[in-house]
Structure formats: C-alpha cells, structure tokens
Amino acid sequence: MGLLELLNIRSKRPEGRVEGVEKVTGSGKYAAEYEVKNMCYAVLVNSTVPSGKIQSILVDKAKEVEGVIDIITHLHKPSVPGMDTEEKIKQSRFGLPIFHTDKIFFKGQPVAMVIAETLEDATFAASLVEAEYQKDSFDVDFNSAKETVALKAEGKERGNFDSWQNLPFTVDQQYNIKADVHNPMEMHATIAHWTGNDTLKLYDKNQGVNNVQRTFARLFSIPEKNIQVFSEFVGGGFGSGLRIWPHVLASVMGAKQVGHPVKLMLTRPQMFAATGYRPASWQRIKLASDPSGNLSGILHQAKNETSVYENFNDGITRVTRLIYKFPNLKTEAANVPLNLSTPTWMRGPGDCTGVFALESAIDELSYQLKMDPVTLRLKNISLEKHPDSNLPWSTHFLDECIDKGAKMIGWNARKATPSTVIEGDWYIGYGMAVGMWNAGRAEAKAAIIMSKDGSLVVQTAMTDIGTGTGTGMQNIAHEITGISKNKINIELGNSALPPAPSQGGSTGLSSVSGAVYDASNQLKQKLAEYASSVNGSFKGAVLENILLSDKSISLKNNSTVSVSYEELFEKNNLAEIRLEVASKPGSEREKFAFCSSAAHFCKVRVNKRTGKVKIEKLAVVADGGKIINSQAAANQMSGAAVGGIGMTLMEENQIDAKLGTLIGNDLAGYHFAVNADAPIIEVDFIHKPDPNINPSGAKGLGEVGIIGTAPAIANAIYNAIGIRMRDLPITPDKIL
Ligand code: MOS
Numbered sequence: 196m197g198l199l200e201l202l203n204i205r206s207k208r209p210e211g212r213v214e215g216v217e218k219v220t221g222s223g224k225y226a227a228e229y230e231v232k233n234m235c236y237a238v239l240v241n242s243t244v245p246s247g248k249i250q251s252i253l254v255d256k257a258k259e260v261e262g263v264i265d266i267i268t269h270l271h272k273p274s275v276p277g278m279d280t281e282e283k284i285k286q287s288r289f290g291l292p293i294f295h296t297d298k299i300f301f302k303g304q305p306v307a308m309v310i311a312e313t314l315e316d317a318t319f320a321a322s323l324v325e326a327e328y329q330k331d332s333f334d335v336d337f338n339s340a341k342e343t344v345a346l347k348a349e350g351k352e353r354g355n356f357d358s359w360q361n362l363p364f365t366v367d368q369q370y371n372i373k374a375d376v377h378n379p380m381e382m383h384a385t386i387a388h389w390t391g392n393d394t395l396k397l398y399d400k401n402q403g404v405n406n407v408q409r410t411f412a413r414l415f416s417i418p419e420k421n422i423q424v425f426s427e428f429v430g431g432g433f434g435s436g437l438r439i440w441p442h443v444l445a446s447v448m449g450a451k452q453v454g455h456p457v458k459l460m461l462t463r464p465q466m467f468a469a470t471g472y473r474p475a476s477w478q479r480i481k482l483a484s485d486p487s488g489n490l491s492g493i494l495h496q497a498k499n500e501t502s503v504y505e506n507f508n509d510g511i512t513r514v515t516r517l518i519y520k521f522p523n524l525k526t527e528a529a530n531v532p533l534n535l536s537t538p539t540w541m542r543g544p545g546d547c548t549g550v551f552a553l554e555s556a557i558d559e560l561s562y563q564l565k566m567d568p569v570t571l572r573l574k575n576i577s578l579e580k581h582p583d584s585n586l587p588w589s590t591h592f593l594d595e596c597i598d599k600g601a602k603m604i605g606w607n608a609r610k611a612t613p614s615t616v617i618e619g620d621w622y623i624g625y626g627m628a629v630g631m632w633n634a635g636r637a638e639a640k641a642a643i644i645m646s647k648d649g650s651l652v653v654q655t656a657m658t659d660i661g662t663g664t665g666t667g668m669q670n671i672a673h674e675i676t677g678i679s680k681n682k683i684n685i686e687l688g689n690s691a692l693p694p695a696p697s698q699g700g701s702t703g704l705s706s707v708s709g710a711v712y713d714a715s716n717q718l719k720q721k722l723a724e725y726a727s728s729v730n731g732s733f734k735g736a737v738l739e740n741i742l743l744s745d746k747s748i749s750l751k752n753n754s755t756v757s758v759s760y761e762e763l764f765e766k767n768n769l770a771e772i773r774l775e776v777a778s779k780p781g782s783e784r785e786k787f788a789f790c791s792s793a794a795h796f797c798k799v800r801v802n803k804r805t806g807k808v809k810i811e812k813l814a815v816v817a818d819g820g821k822i823i824n825s826q827a828a829a830n831q832m833s834g835a836a837v838g839g840i841g842m843t844l845m846e847e848n849q850i851d852a853k854l855g856t857l858i859g860n861d862l863a864g865y866h867f868a869v870n871a872d873a874p875i876i877e878v879d880f881i882h883k884p885d886p887n888i889n890p891s892g893a894k895g896l897g898e899v900g901i902i903g904t905a906p907a908i909a910n911a912i913y914n915a916i917g918i919r920m921r922d923l924p925i926t927p928d929k930i931l
Pocket of ligand 1: 432434435540541543544698700701
C-alpha cells in the first residue's frame, strides 16, 4: 500500500481520543513513570495478622542493607499536624491513620515503610523488617457476621407496609454478592516531592487532583496553592481513585522524613488489600403486584461489609427508590464491620448491587404473572417523575431504551417457558434488566486560550481516567467555535489548572462540559469585540452571527467582512486571549430531577453438562442525554458491560476465613472477564439532549453501563435452564 492510500485510510478513520496515541504508545506518563532528581524508593511492610496491636518492630537488620536511608514506623515518623491527636485523626476522615496507631485492623495493613536508594534495596530490606504483635480475635466472614448486625430504616417509607403483605403475586427472596475489586491496569502510585519546607509536588494516581491537593493542605496545615498534583494520564480507576489511600500519605511522610523525593508504587497484592473494593453484600427483596402486574409494594433490605475502623455504606437500596412507581416502599440497611480494609465506591456503586436483586425479583414476578418482563417493566417504570421527590424528570427515555434494546437482541425470538430452546448440550435463553443513576453535576471551571495562529488550548484540572473527558472537551470546543479539532489541544489532570470536581459518579463530563461550552461561546464574543476595532461591522455582533474559521473571524450574514486572527491580535496588542469560566448547577435542580438510564438485553447459552455460561450477545441502550462523542460513549458502555460480566460470572475477592488472608490477590488468582468472555456487545443511545442539566445537554454514562448487566444475564440464564441464580458470581458449580 502506498503512502497516499495509507493517509487516505487514516483520514477516513473516525476521530480518536485526544490522549489515544500517548496512551497506546506509552509516551503518556502514569504517576509511577515520572523521574525526579535524587528520588528514593519506598516499599511498605504489611501486617501479618488481621487484628491486634503492634508490640515491637525490629528494623535493625533492614537498616544494615546498603542503600537504606530510613524506615518509617508509628514510633519513628515526621509530624503530620492534621493527625497529631486522636481527635484530629477522627476529624480528618482520612480513613486508616497510617503510622499513627499501633492497632491492627486488617491483614496487609502497612506497619512500616523502608526508604532506600533503589527499589531493589528497599524491597529486600522490607523483607527483613519483623514486627511482633499482640494478636486479637478477628472476623472476616461476612456470611456469619451479617447475622449479628441489625437493619435500620434507610430513607423515607412510602405508603403502608401492611396493605400489600398478602397479595397472591409475591416474590420474597434473598441475594448474595461476593466482593469485587477495581484493580485498574495502572498501579496505584505516588511520587512525593517537597520542593521547599511547605511546598509539595505530587505525581499521583487518582480521580481528583483538587481533592488530593485540599487533603494534604489540611493534613500539613499549608496553603492549597503550595501543593501541585499531577495526574495527567490515568490508567483506569473505576472508583478506586476517588479516595486518598494510606500509601499516598505514606509517600508524603517519607519524602518529608528523608528530604528527598520518594516514589511509592503498590504491588498488585497491596492493591487488593488497600485500595478499596465493592463490598460483599446480602439483600432481601419482597415485592408484590396485583393480577394485572401493577406493582403494589416492596421491602428492600441490604447489608454490606465494611472495615472495623470506618463505616462504609454502599447505598444499595437507593436504586429501588428510583425506577418504579411503588406506592408502598420500605428500605432498610446495615453495615457489617470486618477485619478488612475499607471498601469504597466501585463502578455503579450501590445501584449495581441493588439492581441485581430488584431486577431479578421483577423478572421472577413476570414468570408468576405469565407476563412478558418487558411489558411488566413498561407498565411500572416511573417515567414522569422521581418517585421520591415527585419532581418531574428533566428528561427520561428508559421506555425508548427498552424498545430499542428489544429489537437489537431479537426479543421476539424469546420463549416464555424456560428450557425450551436446546441445541445439543446448550440451552438458549433471553433476559433483560434496566438500570438508572441520579444524574449529578458539580461546579467546574475551564479555561480556553487562543494564540495568534488560531490554535486553542482548553484546560481543566479534572482527570480523565479513560472515559474520554478530554476528547469530549475538544469536541465541544470544536462544535461551538468551528475551529478544527487538530488545532484544539487539551490540558487536564493538573491541580494548577482551573479547578474541577473529581471524576466520579458519572458527573465528569456533565460538570466540565458546561464550562467548556460557555468558555467557547465567550471566546467567540470576545473575538468579535476585538475584531470591531479592526472592522466596524463587528460592533455589537450577536453570538449567532459570529463565524470562526481556523484563520479568521467573519459574520454569517455578511460574508464579505472578515478579520484574520493575526491582524486581530496585532491591532489589539495581544499575546494570547485567555478566558476562564465557571459553570455550576442552579435553580433547575429545584424544578427537575435528573437521571441517566439504560436497558440491558442478553442472549445466553448455558451448557448443562459443563455448567459453562456463554454470553452470546449483549445489547445495551442508554439515555445519556446528548452524546458528545459516540465512540468514547460507546467505549464507556461496552467497558462497563465487560466489568458486569466479570461481576456476574466470575469475580470474587476470596478470603481465607481462618487466617483472615486474601487468597486470590493478584491478576492470576482473581478471575475476571477477558476478551474470550466478552461477547458481541452492541451499544446504542437515545441521543436526546437534556435541555436543563447543563449547557451541553450531556448526562453521565459511566455508571449505567454496569447497572443492570448482572440481572440481565441471570434472567437470561433462568430463561435458558429454569434455575434462578440469586448469588454472584454464577460459577459453573451453581449451574450444575
Ligand atoms: Mo466511579 S465509582 O464513579 O469512579
């Protein structure tokens, strides 16, 4: 193939991610990949008991290793002003007070940190540190521990609980889900560099640089502006970067202690132990309907595990209050403390867990009623208003998602009676489920900078954890200004840039897109003002009439007037034009409720002889408002679906209950979905902008891609073999 042909093909390819080439070629640096002059390496030493007290830590042998600079323990550490009393530690809400306690809460808890000239020296020396413990009794068994914790009301009760207790169409079942881990490809790592006594530079893997900046400003009592946090490229997060984990503070303390920059990268097993996970859960759902399938009431009870040093509530019953018009509703929850590290938000947190129980129970009811599960859902979804607040949805097209998804999977081919479609050893079934997520938005700032040559830089501090935020920002700036995409550069993931919220909860693009949208429009207006000093026709030009090209500004209704940027910059004596814009939610949030939603359809094959479940096809249709970039949006949905397949069929953070040890804590021992497990995943969108959510009309998509995958698959398995799967993961032994 000749070069011209190649270029021709390249130019026809869909436009990619702004960070695509850097990420794929490895030239984009992750936190651990930076090199800083005079940098040292830190390695954590982890507790070998799950509960108790440190009696002594013997560091002498480790100190003899050549290259070892210092060893941090709770007895030998620099001062952290925000943690110097028990009261301050509590107030800091930091979580595990690393090196500030002699108590052991879980196995794998860091008890010491070796800092050395090389990683090899530090690793070897860490293996020589010995701690002696006073051992206490411990519990890591969620199954038995959950029985000892009482449920409490969560949220307001609706209607009358007794009124629906004896209806003939009732489902009352229990559901169990094992703990899953995020474990993004990029390791959690921090390079901490005190550039002065009270100035700190951090290269860190996280989902919110401003959050990291604020936290360390508080902990070390220094001004926020003295701290700069870089997370320009992030290799996945799934929620694991929303909190600041103990190792980040450890690296900052280490750098303070030795007076050199310190790099600390966790090992994969350490990531299993101390960067969060989706907590194991138990749920009970009791729901009932009248004979025509009108839902009468629901009781949703949920328990999730947490640590003994923090109380994490996953919010499992929230989604039950969101989707359907239950006139009577009662939700209860409890957290079960165990000797494990604290769980955290993981993709579709709470809702993803809750919807497995809810959508499995609704499916079960449909078989009792002998009603198509699609029909049952369409009858009961609250399309007009949020069932709790009674505010009208700004936009809500879950019904259209369902219609579209049913066509994509070929729902008509589904047989209402289970176990009726058989090909050899394989049973074939269809299932579906829906998911919703409150569509949030927070204040975000963005800056747009134009140079004389007409090129733009769009900036925000927000990180892009792989969702395509930067690409979305470029697309919006292009759409509004008309300037070519290849002339629009994106800068993000740096706390020195205009502040933005953390990227999480499907609020990233929803928050920052408004600022980019407004900044782009303000740039057009500003350019017209400057142009009017060159050509009077631009005086008082209205936004709709301003036309930008790559080189010049002109007027739509008068194509003869045009001012080049070069002339405009020269005449106005400008080096660059910079506009910084804040965008935040306002009174629309008092008038409307906001949600994203998705319908998940699954065609599955189940082998009755081997217990193998093969997902033949997933069809997912989402209402995410305006889709800024179809490719990035579809990636979000299909990536989430693969995560959902893992959660449904294989993922389980295995724990030895006798020893309190994680036993599958690496990517070989923890079974998750790989390419061979991912079927054809077809994704589509409703493509209707939400006119109230923000100026861009885009709602979030990160979560709804996984909220509903598990019940869609479990429901398809029931349709295939007539066995109801209420415990995840659905491993072959459960099928047989
Ligand atoms: Mo996510 S759990 O919103 O990173």
